[in-house]
Ligand code: SF4
């Protein structure tokens with residue numbers, strides 16, 4: 173059995189570790205390229221959301237490299253994600269691929285269910301081994317997040333952005349190679365220490381909260397690598413979704429980490445009381461949260477036609493007015509022109525910078 | 541004469557202005573880019589110099605538009621700015637209390653909301669051509685009306701026809717239908733203007749609070765039919781500035797002037813020798829470095845590569861060494 177899985181940012185590092193720990197042979201999806209997206213666009217229905225198209229492209233490329241089993245997350249609810257796995261299976265079958273698809277359903281907040289699903293996938297693994305695999309994958313996921321946050325903090329502050337990005341990429345590669353907890357813990361600190369030693373500039377740093385549809389927030393290939401782009405414009409980005417918090421909130425019922433999910437929903441409450449599918453309510457709540465934490469602005473991202481984010485977007489107008497935080501929404505699809513997005517990002521950052529300078533001037537004048 | 545050069549290179553048009561020390565526009569050139577921005581930049585530079593008598597001393601250069609990086613390489617720019625900021629700067633320079641800027645060009649359209657001279661919100665049209673100038677161009681061609689006469693003819697209408705403006709394709713078939721029903725052409729023309737305005741208000745300007753003064757700029761602002769349609773829709777006066785079609789370039793020139801004067805910098809302007817004597821070519825090739833197969837564009841002057849674009853991993857660009865990147869810095 174050769175197993176593959178959908179790419180979603182750096183979560184692949186942890187998923188790979190999990191599957192390997194279950195003694196499965198893994199065929200990771202090749203990095204998402206233009207070709208991957210072209211395949212997905214060609215074979216998925218035109219009106220399908222972008223993440224589904226990229227999934228399909230991933231699977232085709234992995235199946236062509238010898239994978240025969242696909243592990244995919246299931247879902248539920250009014251949003252289209254609920255039938256991603258089934259639709260994808262039918263598309264690939266129609267193309268003549270022969271494979272098995274294992275759909276992991278979110279285990280209604282019972283960890284034991286997740287374990288039994290995993291063990292059904294890996295027959296010759298004991299319960300203890302399965303637990304160990306999950307623990308190791310979780311550790312990797314947490315470590316990846318530490319590295320991601322460091323990059324988000326340092327990239328805007330250092331002079332040599334190229335070097336910073338290189339260190340970040342190399343660090344992730346090292347994490348991916350690590351085979352056990354000790355190796356993981358040894359792998360990353362030196363890269364990050366080097367990142368911290370890079371020369372800093374003294375220009376102004378802006379803080380922007382990034383939120384929206386989970387796949388788009390996590391997968392740089394689907395968001396024009398927005399964190400890197402903003403970092404190069406000296407913007408520190410904080411995302412509202414990190415993979416580990418998502419797993420914790422949605423698969424594990426908040427068991428492992430202190431969750432701020434309730435707080436976010438509470439923030440959304442004056443504006444949006446209902447779950448509108450996907451992360452619509454979270455997007456609204458996080459925008460409010462970012463505003464109250466003093467961020468300079470918020471960028472909402474999602475795939476074009478993403479229903480929950482469209483709902484959230486219309487409510488963000490209200491958040492913008494009442495909480496006084498500038499918001500911009502960007503939708504991505506396979507046609508998203510790089511130049512247009514770069515222009516919007518630059519213009520948004522420019523706007524925040526000038527507003528901030530003006531506020532500072534006004535405060536000064538008031539003091540005098 | 542001491543002056544500052546502002547350049548706005550778009551996919552449809554390339555605009556050039558020279559602004560003097562007092563910030564007054566002394567000369568402007570409006571050219572079609574015609575798919576060859578390198579040629580347009582050199583031509584525009586030559587023409588704008590010809591337009592001024594006596595010696596000129598360019599103390600600063602600002603570039604904007606989708607070809608802003610290219611222009612900055614060729615000319616040596618002190619400031620490289622996105623179109624939103626450039627348009628906003630120009631409008632608020634001329635009208636310090638402007639609150640709303642409507643900008644419609646050939647290929648895109650934007651709305652910029654301002655307060656006390658600062659951008660507080662903006663939006664750009666993304667996908668739909670029905671809210672841009674090319675829509676009017678197409679329909680004018682279909683009706684056999686020169687685009688220059690469009691506005692003048694449209695305002696003669698007393699009873700504009702209602703044309704579905706949700707999308708370009710619908711609008712076109714609806715217009716043909718109305719034409720066949722025998723509506724007078726001026727009523728159809730005004731109907732098209734109103735359709736474009738509705739489309740713009742429902743897409744680009746959706747959710748924005750429009751306050752006066754409203755400034756309408758971009759190539760399409762020449763069309764008085766459109767201006768009237770905006771005034772009718774918004775119920776307020778709409779100002780079209782004198783240099784409506786080169787506002788981006790004016791903004792770039794003013795930013796360059798402020799920057800050079802404010803920091804007491806020497807301009808990075810490359811001068812005639814570099815711009816006019818060298819042989820510039822832009823070549824594109826497909827990189828085989830990975831499965832991304834990026835379409836990389838390279839700008840060369842006499843076989844020396846000056847810049848690369850389109851390489852997602854920046855591998856080509858960084859091959860040029862650090863120095864070039866510094867000049868490109870987007871301030
Ligand atoms: S959240 Fe958006 S992108 Fe995801 S399935 Fe729903 S509509 Fe599609």
Ligand code: SF4
Nearest residue numbers: 827829830833834853
């Ligand atoms: S430029 Fe970089 S990303 Fe693009 S094809 Fe070449 S190696 Fe790949």
